Amino acid sequence: MYCADQKGIIATVTNFIHQQQGNITYIDQYVDRPNGAFFMRVACDLNGDKFDLDKFKKGFNEKIGNRFSLHCDFYLKSQKPKMAVFVSKYDHCLYDILAKQQSGELAAEIPFILSNHPDLEIIAKRFEIPFYHIPVTKETKAAAEEKQLELLKKHGVDFIVLARYMQIVSPKLIDHYTNKIVNIHHSFLPAFPGAKPYHSAYDRGVKIIGATSHYVTAELDAGPIIEQDISRVTHLNSIADFIEKGRDLERIVLLRALKLHVLRKVMVYGNKTVVFS
Amino acid sequence: MYCADQKGIIATVTNFIHQQQGNITYIDQYVDRPNGAFFMRVACDLNGDKFDLDKFKKGFNEKIGNRFSLHCDFYLKSQKPKMAVFVSKYDHCLYDILAKQQSGELAAEIPFILSNHPDLEIIAKRFEIPFYHIPVTKETKAAAEEKQLELLKKHGVDFIVLARYMQIVSPKLIDHYTNKIVNIHHSFLPAFPGAKPYHSAYDRGVKIIGATSHYVTAELDAGPIIEQDISRVTHLNSIADFIEKGRDLERIVLLRALKLHVLRKVMVYGNKTVVFS
Amino acid sequence: MYCADQKGIIATVTNFIHQQQGNITYIDQYVDRPNGAFFMRVACDLNGDKFDLDKFKKGFNEKIGNRFSLHCDFYLKSQKPKMAVFVSKYDHCLYDILAKQQSGELAAEIPFILSNHPDLEIIAKRFEIPFYHIPVTKETKAAAEEKQLELLKKHGVDFIVLARYMQIVSPKLIDHYTNKIVNIHHSFLPAFPGAKPYHSAYDRGVKIIGATSHYVTAELDAGPIIEQDISRVTHLNSIADFIEKGRDLERIVLLRALKLHVLRKVMVYGNKTVVFS
């Protein structure tokens, strides 16, 4: 939840939960002083099976939300979000997502995998997940997007991961899934946005390459950053080496971002993220 | 502060501060579930010049502390702790401490530097800090400790940093400064405790060396760990290289630990530390 | 290749290759001065299809090898080593090995996967690799080892990876595959050898956990280290978190070690490794 910073918010919220017989198991808060904004993430145990989320929400908003002009989201820990996976031809991020979802490390459901190429269907089959092949050309772009939106709606998808999906997603899709499309870009943004970042990094003679996971916004590779990491390179490394080292980075950074998103630990504010502990 | 985990602690504490016209600027809490222990660090703005810490403490303890059996420390942000620096012959950690204290990065006062060797007096002079040379031999050990305790008392020292002080400190000193003696050990503890850790690391053929800053306890190199970090080594590195790379590590890790201690962000619990954000 | 350090070795070897119309594409050398030992790895292009490795070896050994008492291995870059994968119940390292082998990042053939449990057969099937289930109990241990050796022989296996194989391999197997069994241990060796290292690390209150890939020797977790890496932890992390963070570490460290081994970049010397660039 977030709101303008005011005296007494924490006391009021924790008090309310206390009165509802709730026990706070986690609290993390952050104040952006220059902008006078207040952010908080609270987790609590409430009275088990009989707990009524809607009633709790109503009570909270009546007593607190309206008074402080709080923007607040409520989640049940037991509710796994539904994640659609968009891919093209690269399989390394996909393998990692599927392996970790299957082992339970990534607590999301995957209703389907979607690609503009047929190549990775074999992997979807291996993991017994529906695969949709929706080719995208200049001419079919609009129609393809309609099909995508239909699928997303039909499956009740909560958020999308672009796991090296090599197409620019449309403003319409972004509008439907604002701050809910997680992308992995293979550079240390804001360095080397756009196409072929490893080639640019090689040409510049950098000693470190990076990968960045961010939410997709209308401006290419300029959305709120969720997570970044880096890897050392030397003059000995060719562009092929950059790409290979980068694959590991992309995997790791994307998965970290997905875990944070799935655990509802990321809050977008302006063009930045607050990532709770 | 810490206490046994109970319902309503956060609400009660934040409420109290709210009632005292305080504004919470920082709150971080942690529950050790297996042990049912609760830890919290709170920072707040209170009513400026007129604020009376003793009165606040009394009120807090009467209303809350006793009720929850809270162990609680109170600090004024403006109060810089007094840190004695113990060294022997190595100067790298000392230089870093002095440079950062002088630039204001390390918000501590340094009443004196103490050494069992005279070598580093020149550095103390450069920075205009009193230097005491107290040699330690088997025979003079007890007397030397008495002199140390006297100096510490006379200067009102709050905590001690062993900046590569090559002597084992006495149980008596540890008793006086429980969890208030910060040491830097030049290995990745618990690997390679004791003397010559770089030599042992070299002999074992490790690919990574480390440094560990911890509070000194009666058992050598076994106290609560505050901070650790590592550096890569290869077969190309000689023991001399290990030592040189290690110097950088020691500097960095010790300074990070000191900053955390000075900001009262470290809480010792059992033989572990809770390090607040 | 390695030998006692002597004047003129590099000149003699590079000269020989030059005389054979070879072009050196890579040379890396290392002298262990305290022990007077010399190590070198050389890669060269020789005259294509007509190249006769046996003849080259014979010529090399006659002219140089014997003279300098060189220990030398010769490999054709085109020859992929055969790697047997031993697993138990954990799938994270296995998934990573298979995904990277399939994408070509790990240039090895995998003749089979072997396990003392049947659980991961499904993954072997997904990737269409033969799977052998050889249970190991106190009573069947000797017989199981015979079966393993038979399989390894039959498939012409060059080296073995223990991808979280939860059994101690027998001295006999180690003798057959000296410095050719790559293990991943889930701690920063030499800290926390043996069972349950994450639990020990948690109890000690470390701020960094690690993983170590090493060659298996008769003494448990004491063989030559190939690669290590670490990950930060805090007081907030439970043992379950240690295990989860550790899974990523294990994957990454094991795969790096396997790539180095497959590229013949690791040379064992004493109980250490020389890892060429």
Next chain:
Amino acid sequence: MYCADQKGIIATVTNFIHQQQGNITYIDQYVDRPNGAFFMRVACDLNGDKFDLDKFKKGFNEKIGNRFSLHCDFYLKSQKPKMAVFVSKYDHCLYDILAKQQSGELAAEIPFILSNHPDLEIIAKRFEIPFYHIPVTKETKAAAEEKQLELLKKHGVDFIVLARYMQIVSPKLIDHYTNKIVNIHHSFLPAFPGAKPYHSAYDRGVKIIGATSHYVTAELDAGPIIEQDISRVTHLNSIADFIEKGRDLERIVLLRALKLHVLRKVMVYGNKTVVFS
């Protein structure tokens, strides 16, 4: 040394050293295949006191240098380069340079420290190094540069380090010291060149900040990169925190670059560096 890649270079060079009774103690070579360029760094023990560098050079160039069109630099290990230190008001890099030079970790002589501000003279005095205060304004810029060049010439300076010197150095100075002016820029180049990079990084919401040491060229912050490193930041960090974390990064990265330069391990090629092991 570097030249166009040709067959037999390594053999020829190592042979020559062998014939001169030299023993190669280090050899590292690199071939930039796309550009057909060859680089090598060789260290060798030659016949002690009687060794005549000029004669050796002459012999080398006659027999090998000219034949292969080699560009080759010769250094005696005993010869410490002379390094001028340019600063403005920030003292953190300066302290580190002086502490490490004094301890022998940085094998350079420091004939003087130069600044456009008088603030750091006290540190120069502490370390007993001459300090020149040469203010720079729009009007005096040309005259100031003349004074700088004079000083550099007078003291026989081999290379310059800009240790947070907040002035753009003139093309004339760069011409005199091509690839011999080492700068530290407080961002992860090519991200955030120019002024106030920490502010820009904060505004972009990055999760990692960096520092880059590079040789100064005519184009601002675009010269060949020697070394880079990074540090994690979170939404909790203010711009002041970025600056503080950055100070540590700047220190570390600059010192690493200086050590590499002083050991003649950096070779510039195009707008990149080859950094030997």
